[in-house]
Amino acid sequence: MADLSPPDKDRRSGAHKGKTSGKVADFRYKRPAPTDKKSPGKRPARRGDSRQGQPHRRQAYAALDLGTNNCRLLIARPSGENFTVIDAFSRVVRLGEGLAKSGRLSDEAMDRALGALHVCADKLRRRNVHLARSVATEACRRAVNGEDFIERVRRETGIVLDIISAEEEARLAVLGCHVLLEDGAGPAVIFDIGGGSTELVLIEPGGRVPRILDWQSVPWGVVSLTDTVGRVEGESEVRSARYAEMRRVVSESFAAFAERIAPVAATGTDIRLLGTSGTVTTLASVHLELPQYDRRAVDGLIVPSTEMRAVSARLAAMSPRERGGLPCIGNDRAELVVAGCAILEAILDIWPAERLGVADRGIREGILRSLMASETAAAAGRQARG
Template sequence: MADRPPPDLTRGAGTQRGKPSGKVADFRYKRPSQPDHNDTASAASPSARARAAHPHRIHAGNGRTRRQAYAALDLGTNNCRLLIARPSGENFTVIDAFSRVVRLGEDLAATGRLSDEAMERALAALHICAEKLRRRNVHLARSVATEACRRASNGADFIARVREETGIVLDIISAQEEARLAVLGCHILLESGIGPAVIFDIGGGSTELVLIEPGGPVPRILDWLSVPWGVVSLTDSVPPPDGTQQGRERRYAEMRRLVDESFAPFAERVRPAMEEADTIRLLGTSGTVTTLASLHLELPQYDRQAVDGLIVPSDSMRGICRRLSTISEAERRTVPCIGDDRANLVVAGCAILESIMDLWPAPQLGVADRGIREGILRSLIAADAQGEEGRAMLARQREQSL
């Protein structure tokens, strides 16, 4: 499938007033102009009614117009996420979204299987997704599963059960496809510069590193690596600390050692590109980087608009990593933007992030709250547009031959 992802809506850059410094990249989502309730006009204002009366339409080859909804579902090792959007000019407008921590990969490292409890949690979330897909009358959708289902001996059985119970057809994608979709979904947020850059995705069960050459609508992938260390798999593979600060430091050091060893071949391969680059640029997409960016901004609660596209000094991220790795899990639970869901997993994410920053020592880190789902949406919209063009051309050819 050839991808023609449209660029995101351009908005002015800015900084967060009253918060630690951090540049914001120029590219953001296009937001819905008003709440989408059965696609009817809101009575809030005349301008809202006018926008609803003249919605963006995709022109089909036969001259008809229609509005279409596209959906992307990503079932990962830790989260289940759904995004539903409509094309809007060169962008897309998000009309519905869902995210839930399901911990599908819980105990997978020890047993090699998806547990009954984990599958039930995931199925409960997927039933909600299925209802949203039906309610939004989605035209095209792609649903993917990643590392947990790739690794689990009962992964294929679980996929079949999901299809039977919810109607959702999950595609277990390869690590290479996962890396490609992550790049496609977030590369627009990469800082400007000359030379190769690295984009990474720290997941629940794996981490993908991609060396890219920016340019054109889609960057060229020069090299990539996927390792089976994510925030869940790494947490489960290293014994918990003994309750002392020294024990926590030893555990963190062991996490760093495991990740460094896995990254070593990629580090050797990309070193020449790093040494020749005029500007070393690094962009990350994951709950780890967005959480740490929230702490950098000292946000009382997570704010996607403040975080997505933020450029943070790498030294600040390292300092946050070191602090989180030395405090207890109980203390981490009290930190804003971490809470119960991430208190046990964020240390593993910090270890992976520090290893990445050692491997590709950029002075600052770009933060993306977007990735696989956005990559899927761009692929679906582009492929459907190409299909419309092809059908329109065939229709014209048939008319001319009559």
Template sequence: MADALPPDENRRAGKKRSGKSGKVADFRYKRSSQQGKGSRQANSRANAARANGSAKPDAARGPANHAQALNDPHRTNFKPRKNEAYAALDLGTNNCRLLIARPSGRDFTVIDAFSRVVKLGEDLAKTGRLSDEAMDRAVGALAICAEKLRRRNVRLARSVATEACRRATNGEEFIERVKRETGIMLDIITAQEEARLAVLGCHILLESGEGPAVIFDIGGGSTELVLLKPGGKIPEIIDWQSVPWGVVSLTDTVGRGESGREARIERYRKMRGIVSDAFAPFAGRIADAAKSSDIRLLGTSGTVTTLASLHLELPHYDRKAVDGLIVPSAAMRDISGRLSAMSPQERSELPCIGQDRADLVVAGCAILESILDLWPAERLGVADRGIREGILRSLMAAERHSERSLKALHENRAGRPTPRNGE
């Protein structure tokens, strides 16, 4: 299987979930049949009413492989069934994103995509719960995803939820509501699984070299860092850490007091301190590797793509210009410092930031600078890809593995002599 790592134990503090993380379902999405009361439930049903069909339980999982290696998903040709698609849905703390693709030679071709800011983790750091308003926004976006999945003849899909649902006391209740109203079965994945999928989705953009590499993913509610073994075409994870600080959780925890320049600078300093303290155990473990020559660094997140856009002085975001870009780390530090001292209004007027990112980009800058402190690579690779691409590669690789195994079984049976009576 292309994404093999130690099985995801799916541990969650205070609760045990039935089944294991990593499930893959053959979805056919349905219209909600629940008859709740109140305007909030009515709005959610209206949003979900576009999706119809019936949901099926888990249909396939690739075999577990205990080797900590991301095997090459491209090493064999894959012949997909005609017109059938694969889908990856990532419900994060801030965004809901969907990618639908068909296998194409050694890669895949995207045939549909969807992204919406839903702010699922809004105020989670203060209350410990997903708010009704946040859940409504997420369900509305997921209803649109369900309709796209139904229309696109999706053969296999995997839908995951990350830090917001991991941390929220009502996370499981929300998962049940999503299943009931949209037919989508979200899998709350662990931080380890989240890191693994991010690496699988973007590692091909790592700058060439023989030195050790770190890949990081700055999310809305958490940040994952992964240390990869030097050399080799297939990345091997040798250490990793996840901290509960993303652009939303860090912003909500520190607060939005930005009344003056000095207050903004102090706020940024506090953010840097919180994140650096959280990274400290990982920083200690990788300190020797960080001293190596030719260390490499790759980041996947809205933070790094936004800062890369500012570095290029783009008038509007251009994925083709940003995805795969190599930027001097010093330039990213300089941009981070300037943004942290600006007012929210000044940030919102910059190209590629706007109102949606104006409040959150400073927290992302604080996290990025803390990463550059512990892994002082001279250059930073930028990836506009990650978990969803990792999921798609996992699904397609699992299908390849299954078809190879089935073919081998048939060949063995065809070549085996027929047993005689009594044997």
């Protein structure tokens, strides 16, 4: 097959069109500060109060992630150093469908995403969210009409989406799932296979938050890779050739990162791997032969890499109908899961860890932790000044 060029070649720098990333939150949903000091239910803070400098346990925080394939919302309240989820929403919207070829978000895709965002806006209002952050990723970064869509979302739903850079997307994914890394002293790679891009991050464990040593984002996710290379369907030989082409395309995009981390990977000393995405959670479900998806069984699971490769090869060899008949895949994922398998195998090629950790958490959890940490820091600053 002919060589395929990535739609966006400048990936390491995280360059993208649109607004500068870094807004703290969508303040539409921030509860106004009370002006009446005698407001019921609001007691004044006192020196020595153990709850000063920390988010109030009853305040709700929200994280919304509009990706290339999914729209996801998480609403939670602080609980010690962690948080308790009080509401969640996820819907496949296929915002990036056809984007790889047209360079634009289609009217149908935008309408689907807006339908999901209206549901999210209603949940944010009903849950009386104190602070929220809403982000958009690869599809809106890449689309020539991405900014127009962001404005339409603001106008019709009140949600202000922040188009984050690939670098911040990688950072948030690490922040959201690094706690699930296997214990060990060796280096680790955390990856996030999305709908329109894949982020790989080399980290140095230690401390409450690992230090990022290197990272790369490539414009291949389950949607963009499928749209560009083609669906894995037809006769067995055709499916095999198309899967091989997917792996080649992704491996070429990983080449620069692979070269940089090769000396670390070659040590073979306790190297660890953790993945967050629908791909790894789906493959883990198939590995466990679950009759239906169960987050409790999957989140934090450690699977031998050879087993994940075996599942990937098995799915790639199946027809779309056979894949759709598997309980944890179904027709919605049958078309895209093979691209995820190709990306996963390319990652295992460059980072040959013996085991793969599976995380059903990522960007949204990273956003929530960032919001709560920023509130803690702000409250501590107010206490110091007072």
